[in-house]
Amino acid sequence: MAIDRLTGEHSLAFIRSEQLFDYARRNSLWYMAFGIACCAIEGLMSASGPRFDFDRMGVFFRASPRQADVMIVAGTVNKKMAETVALLYDQMPEPKWVVAMGACASTGGPFREYPNVVLGVDKIVPVDVYIPGCPPRPESVQYGFIQLQEKIKQQTEERLAARSHSD
Amino acid sequence: MTDPRDIVSGVGMLSEGTHFVGEPPAGIRRVPTGVDGLSTEHLVINMGPQHPSTHGVLRLLIEVDGEEVVAVEVTLGYLHRGIEKLAEHRRYDQLGTLMDRGDYVSGMHGEQAVALAVERLMEIEIPRKAAWIRTMVAELTRIASHLVWFGTFGLDTGAMGQFLYAMRDREAAVEILEAISGARMMFNYIRPGGVVDDLPAGIDQKILAFCDGFETYLDEHHALLGGNEIFQGRVRGIGVIDRDTALAFALTGPNLRASGLGFDLRRDRPYDAYPELEFDIPVGTTGDSWDRYMVRMEEMRQANRMVRQCIEGMPDGDFKAKVPRVLRPPEGEIYAATESSRGETGVHIVSDGSDTPYRFHYRSGSLHAMQALEEILPGHLLADVVMIVGSTDVMLGEVDR
Numbered sequence: 001m002a003i004d005r006l007t008g009e010h011s012l013a014f015i016r017s018e019q020l021f022d023y024a025r026r027n028s029l030w031y032m033a034f035g036i037a038c039c040a041i042e043g044l045m046s047a048s049g050p051r052f053d054f055d056r057m058g059v060f061f062r063a064s065p066r067q068a069d070v071m072i073v074a075g076t077v078n079k080k081m082a083e084t085v086a087l088l089y090d091q092m093p094e095p096k097w098v099v100a101m102g103a104c105a106s107t108g109g110p111f112r113e114y115p116n117v118v119l120g121v122d123k124i125v126p127v128d129v130y131i132p133g134c135p136p137r138p139e140s141v142q143y144g145f146i147q148l149q150e151k152i153k154q155q156t157e158e159r160l161a162a163r164s165h166s167d
Numbered sequence: 168m169t170d171p172r173d174i175v176s177g178v179g180m181l182s183e184g185t186h187f188v189g190e191p192p193a194g195i196r197r198v199p200t201g202v203d204g205l206s207t208e209h210l211v212i213n214m215g216p217q218h219p220s221t222h223g224v225l226r227l228l229i230e231v232d233g234e235e236v237v238a239v240e241v242t243l244g245y246l247h248r249g250i251e252k253l254a255e256h257r258r259y260d261q262l263g264t265l266m267d268r269g270d271y272v273s274g275m276h277g278e279q280a281v282a283l284a285v286e287r288l289m290e291i292e293i294p295r296k297a298a299w300i301r302t303m304v305a306e307l308t309r310i311a312s313h314l315v316w317f318g319t320f321g322l323d324t325g326a327m328g329q330f331l332y333a334m335r336d337r338e339a340a341v342e343i344l345e346a347i348s349g350a351r352m353m354f355n356y357i358r359p360g361g362v363v364d365d366l367p368a369g370i371d372q373k374i375l376a377f378c379d380g381f382e383t384y385l386d387e388h389h390a391l392l393g394g395n396e397i398f399q400g401r402v403r404g405i406g407v408i409d410r411d412t413a414l415a416f417a418l419t420g421p422n423l424r425a426s427g428l429g430f431d432l433r434r435d436r437p438y439d440a441y442p443e444l445e446f447d448i449p450v451g452t453t454g455d456s457w458d459r460y461m462v463r464m465e466e467m468r469q470a471n472r473m474v475r476q477c478i479e480g481m482p483d484g485d486f487k488a489k490v491p492r493v494l495r496p497p498e499g500e501i502y503a504a505t506e507s508s509r510g511e512t513g514v515h516i517v518s519d520g521s522d523t524p525y526r527f528h529y530r531s532g533s534l535h536a537m538q539a540l541e542e543i544l545p546g547h548l549l550a551d552v553v554m555i556v557g558s559t560d561v562m563l564g565e566v567d568r
Contacts, residue, residue: 036245041271049331080247114248
């Protein structure tokens with residue numbers, strides 16, 4: 001564990017439980033294997049492939065929403081699909097995050113003019129990170145995950161700071 | 168010998184009327200199939216639209232009797248995003264952008280179909296080099312596309328290792344396509360009149376190195392997955408699409424050729440540089456999943472062969488014909504098709520003389536393969552459903568459009 005490296009072997013580290021949980025959370029962001037369209041090839045398949053290998057960041061896919069922390073919305077969401085996306089988000093256990101990958105999931109993308117297309121998945125579920133591109137390169141998705149890790153870290157710090165003020 | 172189910176139907180719990188509490192929910196047919204007065208009922212299992220091995224957002228309603236599939240209903244439309252309608256509001260040189268996102272794993276073939284249609288409508292003669300570049304990138308895309316299929320088909324049958332090797336080789340192919348076109352998946356490289364840009368300097372050596380390596384890698388891939396006894400046991404004789412069914416459902420591409428019909432647009436209605444290339448067309452015998460696997464593996468080998476021929480015989484000259492900046496084809500209609508990785512990808516354009524199509528139709532091989540699923544899945548075990556769907560290599564972006 002990385003804490004070993006900081007404190008030496010057989011030592012004690014005092015850490016708030018919340019910090020420990022968030023340390024674990026942001027280093028094991030398991031995403032749901034849920035590819036809608038084109039972005040799935042880049043963001044889910046290439047990402048878990050040997051070149052980009054998100055596994056080294058602790059980012060790995062799970063087949064079921066019940067075991068997932070992150071939902072990567074990889075593709076165009078239309079009105080028929082929107083119901084399923086919302087249902088899958090509801091099925092994920094807390095804490096959970098959503099990454100809107102690509103132009104379609106962020107705003108509707110090249111299919112924006114079509115009335116059946118939802119103009120951004122943030123109309124249905126709360127989104128934490130938007131990744132631009134059509135489709136974004138796997139490196140962009142990786143950067144998106146780093147931003148998500150930063151966000152989780154920041155949220156913990158804010159929460160702890162708010163509590164110490166109220167004490 | 169009589170079926171024991173015939174003897175007991177009408178007796179037991181069902182006959183006493185205790186089993187039916189109210190009307191069965193829609194979709195569940197209650198059929199007495201058990202013996203000794205016990206009855207079983209058909210169960211409808213929903214698979215999708217979120218399922219890790221449905222290759223997108225396919226939804227199947229599977230009615231099972233125990234482990235056996237009785238009926239399948241394919242539900243489409245989860246990725247419908249109006250490509251045909253939007254195309255009526257795009258200029259002719261923008262249509263490739265939409266076609267890329269139709270069949271997103273083999274985008275070049277869709278672009279090529281649009282380019283061929285517009286060129287035939289406007290009677291544009293493209294330079295010889297443009298045709299050769301197009302053919303080469305189309306075959307490289309075929310390799311990349313079949314490698315995605317190869318990786319995921321293994322996952323569908325329960326193997327993992329080949330996925331990593333397939334993605335490794337796909338990255339090599341995609342890297343070349345990126346060097347040529349500037350994008351990894353959405354190329355927008357083939358335009359009416361030729362291609363956007365010339366081949367970059369020094370790409371020949373890279374492509375030849377890829378071809379050399381891929382020849383041996385392909386044998387390794389086949390040994391890794393196809394040489395596995397468990398894999399063979401799972402795919403041999405399963406998911407048979409016979410010749411008549413294939414014709415009745417208008418299957419094209421590898422799915423048709425696996426059924427024993429050697430119809431290939433590259434040979435039978437040649438376009439671009441295919442008449443000048445040497446290649447064989449693999450044809451299966453029985454039409455089971457193993458045949459579809461073998462046909463695709465051999466197609467990758469032939470595609471590799473064609474890429475090498477293209478590089479070695481690449482002619483000099485322009486990469487694009489002189490075309491007007493805004494394309495305005497004359498009034499009329501045209502159908503042009505290419506042999507994509509999943510069958511015949513065709514576009515039917517009706518032009519009214521303006522700079523956008525009056526009507527645009529997109530014919531895809533996957534839609535037909537998907538309809539055939541309802542016919543071939545019943546009678547198989549539930550565990551084979553995923554494998555058979557994987558063996559037909561359907562791409563939902565192309566199905567729903």
